[in-house]
């Protein structure tokens with residue numbers, strides 16, 4: 103239930119704390135030097151699109167990672183982040199017009215994360231107002247998903263609520279949750295799925311970036327804002343859907359990238375964060391344990407498949423790379439407290455470092471992005487040192 107051509111065999115590399123710490127430093131230093139040299143980041147040949155101002159492929163994601171690591175006192179970045187963020191904001195305004203869904207507030211491509219970073223460092227109420235106005239745009243747009251739509255703006259509202267405790271964020275979160283849940287369709291013998299209108303087509307994606315699991319993330323993160331009864335109802339619907347959409351055998355489980363009602367026997371091929379088992383595990387691991395043993399087992403089977411499949415050829419990165427798959431192990435470690443999952447996460451970490459170093463030799467440059475590049479890998483390495491499972495910009499901002 104996966105395509106072995108997309109994976110490398112796992113190398114037997116021993117976990118060495120100093121090597122891991124060094125890799126984090128090297129990744130951060132390389133990005134800082136690059137920014138100091140030109141205030142721009144070159145696109146990596148393995149990324150399809152340009153490195154612009156956004157959180158996913160662009161400078162905002164790199165700023166996010168550097169400020170996060172600096173706050174944790176892992177690195178010392180002597181950069182004028184305030185000026186850099188101001189530049190990203192004006193660049194983003196221009197880029198927005200050419201984006202696929204320009205009228206949505208986009209969490210991974212739009213101004214939301216830039217404004218959030220500005221607010222985080224300044225606590226300026228006028229910037230909070232701008233975040234609010236941006237989130238508000240999604241009230242009149244199609245629901246879509248985490249990258250372009252309402253799941254992303256709900257995450258944003260939830261972070262702002264945590265930071266400010268102002269009621270307006272809670273109300274906005276609830277309003278958007280209502281809108282999203284009104285779009286949830288019942289599918290016989292399956293459960294509940296969305297059909298996000300994305301890039302001109304409506305497809306029932308299941309994963310955490312474009313699909314079902316991604317829409318569930320803000321509902322889990324903001325569960326206190328929903329109330330127990332509502333949250334319990336959501337949990338049982340998610341568990342039902344995830345069990346019924348899984349392709350399983352005794353040891354492994356995987357999910358297709360897109361669920362098709364007319365072809366329910368399609369065999370999944372992808373095992374990466376954005377599509378397939380690791381992303382499902384990572385996105386849903388905070389759902390309650392022990393209320394449905396079938397669900398508990400299926401998440402671990404998703405982890406087993408991720409381990410069995412091995413590191414990804416698409417690179418060391420988060421979205422469709424080895425580090426992203428490793429987050430499924432860190433999540434299962436936190437969920438089950440079974441040390442085996444931490445060992446597996448660390449084995450993937452050492453392989454991700456190996457891939458990062460090899461890639462630099464081949465391409466003579468780093469991959470300067472958060473979601474598809476080295477900076478995301480650095481955060482993963484940091485979590486592997488600490489045995490934490492804080493997926494960047496999703497679990498923590």
Ligand SMILES: [Zn+2]
Pocket residue numbers: 375376377421422
């Ligand atoms: Zn991806």
